[in-house]
Amino acid sequence: VSPGTQDSSKGKENDLAFASVAELSGALSAGKTSSVELTKLCLTRLDTIGRKLNAVATLMSESALEEAARADAERAAGKTRGPLHGIPFAAKDLLDTKGVVTAWGSPLFAGRIPAADATAVARLREAGAILTAKLAMVELAGGAGYRFASASAQGPGRNPWNPDHWTGGSSSGSGAAAGAGLVPFALGSETWGSIVCPSSYCGVSGLRPTYGRVSRHGAMALCPTLDKIGPLARSAEDLGLVLSAIAGPDPSDASALPGAWQPGPSPARLRIGILPQKTWDGYQPEATDLAEKAVAALANRGHLLVPVTLPDFPFDAVLLTILGSEAAALFEPLVRSGQHLKLIDPLSKTGLLPSMTIPAADYINAQRRRSVAIREMAELFTRVDVVAGPSFPSSASPIEANLETWFALPKDPLGAPGNLCGLPAVSVPCGFDNGALPLGVTFMGPAGGEAACLAAAAAYQRDTEWHRKRPPVAG
Amino acid sequence: MKTREAEKKSTSLEGNTEGRIGHIDAESEMNRSASFDRRALMLRVGGAAAATAAGMLPAALAADESPSSPSKQRAPAPTEAFIDAALAVSPAELSPEQRLDVRNGARELHKALADARKVDLAYGVEPAFVFLPEGRR
Numbered sequence: 001v002s003p004g005t006q007d008s009s010k011g012k013e014n015d016l017a018f019a020s021v022a023e024l025s026g027a028l029s030a031g032k033t034s035s036v037e038l039t040k041l042c043l044t045r046l047d048t049i050g051r052k053l054n055a056v057a058t059l060m061s062e063s064a065l066e067e068a069a070r071a072d073a074e075r076a077a078g079k080t081r082g083p084l085h086g087i088p089f090a091a092k093d094l095l096d097t098k099g100v101v102t103a104w105g106s107p108l109f110a111g112r113i114p115a116a117d118a119t120a121v122a123r124l125r126e127a128g129a130i131l132t133a134k135l136a137m138v139e140l141a142g143g144a145g146y147r148f149a150s151a152s153a154q155g156p157g158r159n160p161w162n163p164d165h166w167t168g169g170s171s172s173g174s175g176a177a178a179g180a181g182l183v184p185f186a187l188g189s190e191t192w193g194s195i196v197c198p199s200s201y202c203g204v205s206g207l208r209p210t211y212g213r214v215s216r217h218g219a220m221a222l223c224p225t226l227d228k229i230g231p232l233a234r235s236a237e238d239l240g241l242v243l244s245a246i247a248g249p250d251p252s253d254a255s256a257l258p259g260a261w262q263p264g265p266s267p268a269r270l271r272i273g274i275l276p277q278k279t280w281d282g283y284q285p286e287a288t289d290l291a292e293k294a295v296a297a298l299a300n301r302g303h304l305l306v307p308v309t310l311p312d313f314p315f316d317a318v319l320l321t322i323l324g325s326e327a328a329a330l331f332e333p334l335v336r337s338g339q340h341l342k343l344i345d346p347l348s349k350t351g352l353l354p355s356m357t358i359p360a361a362d363y364i365n366a367q368r369r370r371s372v373a374i375r376e377m378a379e380l381f382t383r384v385d386v387v388a389g390p391s392f393p394s395s396a397s398p399i400e401a402n403l404e405t406w407f408a409l410p411k412d413p414l415g416a417p418g419n420l421c422g423l424p425a426v427s428v429p430c431g432f433d434n435g436a437l438p439l440g441v442t443f444m445g446p447a448g449g450e451a452a453c454l455a456a457a458a459a460y461q462r463d464t465e466w467h468r469k470r471p472p473v474a475g
Numbered sequence: 476m477k478t479r480e481a482e483k484k485s486t487s488l489e490g491n492t493e494g495r496i497g498h499i500d501a502e503s504e505m506n507r508s509a510s511f512d513r514r515a516l517m518l519r520v521g522g523a524a525a526a527t528a529a530g531m532l533p534a535a536l537a538a539d540e541s542p543s544s545p546s547k548q549r550a551p552a553p554t555e556a557f558i559d560a561a562l563a564v565s566p567a568e569l570s571p572e573q574r575l576d577v578r579n580g581a582r583e584l585h586k587a588l589a590d591a592r593k594v595d596l597a598y599g600v601e602p603a604f605v606f607l608p609e610g611r612r
Binding site: 145225313314316317318320321324335336337338340341346347349350351353354355356357358359362364365366367368369370371372374 | 557558560561562564565566567569572573576577580581584587588590591592593594596600601602603604
């Protein structure tokens with residue numbers, strides 16, 4: 001089955017399942033569907049397709065249908081909370097949900113039941129969105145390292161485009177759920193690569209916000225100075241709608257940025273930074289070719305391509321120093337108790353141990369070097385609005401692949417500086433490789449520059465249909 | 476080996492929860508065989524980090540060590556001290572394969588720390604801590 005082919009007998013259901021948030025909101029307003037109908041559809045797809053893909057940690061059928069009925073009643077009474085009113089969604093099992101198991105992808109925490117919602121989840125519910133499920137993830141968001149896709153309580157995340165391939169991680173269920181049309185959007189998180197990777201692998205649009213844009217309160221802390229919460233959805237437009245709802249200051253998170261976020265005006269002619277070709281040495285050729293074509297399409301629409309180079313800086317090494325130090329500190333009890341050997345993946349069992357020995361001076365100096373990196377990247381973004389490039393070195397890895405060797409490259413050109421410096425990025429699908437697996441292009445912006453990233457992605461999606469393709473597993 | 480009591484020992488990771496740490500009974504699933512063609516730094520979060528970390532090790536170094544020849548090549552003394560420290564942080568008894576994973580992870584992390592130290596720092600450079608008053612950076 002070629003990408004985009006769909007079974008016509010399920011046309012109406014699939015049309016709803018793959019409609020954008022904006023389209024669904026319009027259909028709800030026009031009375032063409034109801035929140036209960038949409039929620040039932042999502043619950044059914046999560047329970048059938050989602051289970052096959054190992055995407056579902058906990059299905060929340062009862063509460064979701066109650067919330068959907070309330071949303072419909074409010075709408076009937078003339079009260080509408082906004083574009084997310086009555087729209088179903090699902091959240092990575094790293095985000096707390098009141099009274100519902102939040103196990104961080106690990107059997108070690110299978111009995112963990114939070115007393116309150118994470119701020120991001122609470123804000124979506126306040127906006128009228130319907131929480132349908134907690135989604136599978138890589139154990140501890142990959143914080144202990146992992147060698148195989150099977151490093152999850154739900155088993156390996158299976159890709160909607162080919163279940164014999166991985167979803168990417170650590171937001172594995174979020175990528176699968178958005179990609180397979182199980183929910184209109186999902187929440188994920190990224191410390192290093194965990195939104196961009198599954199977005200690229202699963203052919204969906206994903207947003208890693210600026211550090212601090214979305215409160216981390218109620219999210220599993222892997223690395224408090226690097227963790228970000230963000231959405232995966234059908235389109236850049238939808239990402240903006242979700243970000244508007246979840247962004248903003250939070251007294252419970254001192255790192256949360258002040259002020260609400262709304263998509264502001266962006267330049268009619270975006271300055272798009274292009275890195276030297278050698279930056280992508282070792283990438284799957286189709287990954288670089290398709291990203292180049294995406295950028296060329298934007299140039300054809302009048303946007304300006306600006307050659308740039310990244311600062312000569314060991315972004316990856318500094319990032320690893322910080323990530324290792326903070327993850328070891330957060331999960332020290334697992335190590336001191338010996339329970340680290342109960343983690344699932346063979347590498348996870350020992351992955352935290354070396355980081356326990358990082359000298360304090362190295363951690364502090366890594367944070368000082370981070371200050372240098374932030375300044376240098378900020379200087380780069382005085383010349384461009386975004387920097388573009390392939391989202392990931394390859395399409396989705398085979399489900400049994402050793403992740404230590406699959407397209408193992410010395411540097412992560414966009415992901416390492418982006419995460420180290422807290423910069424936003426949007427990944428959108430830009431085509432398929434010869435194995436019919438999706439590939440993505442990423443637009444990374446300056447701190448606070450989500451609007452430019454989303455504008456570039458939206459401009460690309462206005463002229464292309466890659467984000468509207470439906471995987472064979474769609475039903 | 477740990478006792479059953481030790482296995483049930485709680486940690487302080489539960490945070491905002493009324494639950495407790497569950498019990499793992501799928502040990503057999505944990506002991507999958509693994510190839511050791513190349514080594515990765517021990518901390519990987521997304522696939523991007525996995526790819527990056529694995530690529531930081533020169534292939535020749537990666538090929539030197541296998542479970543059957545764990546001490547064929549000794550790292551320089553500072554690295555060995557780092558490895559020994561990493562092996563000593565947990566009370567759990569590690570299998571030979573797990574000890575090898577720790578050795579490789581510690582070696583690669585040590586290399587990353589060295590790479591990070593290559594960035595000169597002026598005395599006045601402040602850490603990029605983010606927990607500042609009013610949440611401002």
